[in-house]
Amino acid sequence: MxxxxxxxxxxxxxxxxxxGPMGRVLGLDLNAGMLAIARAMAQREGNAxxxxxxxxxxxxxxxQQGLRFFPDRPATLQEMCRVLIPGGRLALAVWRGLEx
Numbered sequence: 001m002x003x004x005x006x007x008x009x010x011x012x013x014x015x016x017x018x019x020g021p022m023g024r025v026l027g028l029d030l031n032a033g034m035l036a037i038a039r040a041m042a043q044r045e046g047n048a049x050x051x052x053x054x055x056x057x058x059x060x061x062x063x064q065q066g067l068r069f070f071p072d073r074p075a076t077l078q079e080m081c082r083v084l085i086p087g088g089r090l091a092l093a094v095w096r097g098l099e100x
Contacts, residue, residue, distance in 0.1 A: 002058045003027040004048050004080060005066020009038030015062075028052075029066075049075040057083045062091040 001019060003012040006027030016025045029035050030047065048063075049072050061080045070076040080090055 001025050001060040001062065002051075002053070002080075002083060004051075004061060004063040004076070005029055005069065006038060007031070007034045007064075007066070011062055011064050012038070015060075026058075049079055051079045051083050053083045055082055056085045056088075059085050059088045060091070061088070062093075064093045065095065067092060067094055 001015055001023070003009070003015070003025065006012050006029045009027050012025045012027040019025055027038055028048065028051070048070055061084055063080065067073055067076065084090060
């Protein structure tokens with residue numbers, strides 16, 4: 001699973017035991033300060049509009065409350081879909097509609 005805009009990593013920490021020993025959870029965030037807090041997890045600093053992963057790398061991608069911070073939301077969503085396997089799942093959580 002890829003956690004885009006993972007912040008301090010609460011979703012990644014929650015999901016890690018669920019993927020089991022054969023799975024992996026990666027967190028990615030532009031904010032190095034947030035990642036410093038999330039050091040207990042494997043994570044990367046990176047740009048969500050150009051994810052540093054090959055096509056079809058993940059069966060799950062999530063973004064909890066991070067989408068609103070990206071200036072190019074369509075490009076970010078396209079990248080999330082690009083790294084998903086066919087039939088993979090994208091989970092987004094946002095406070096308000098994207099028009100806001």
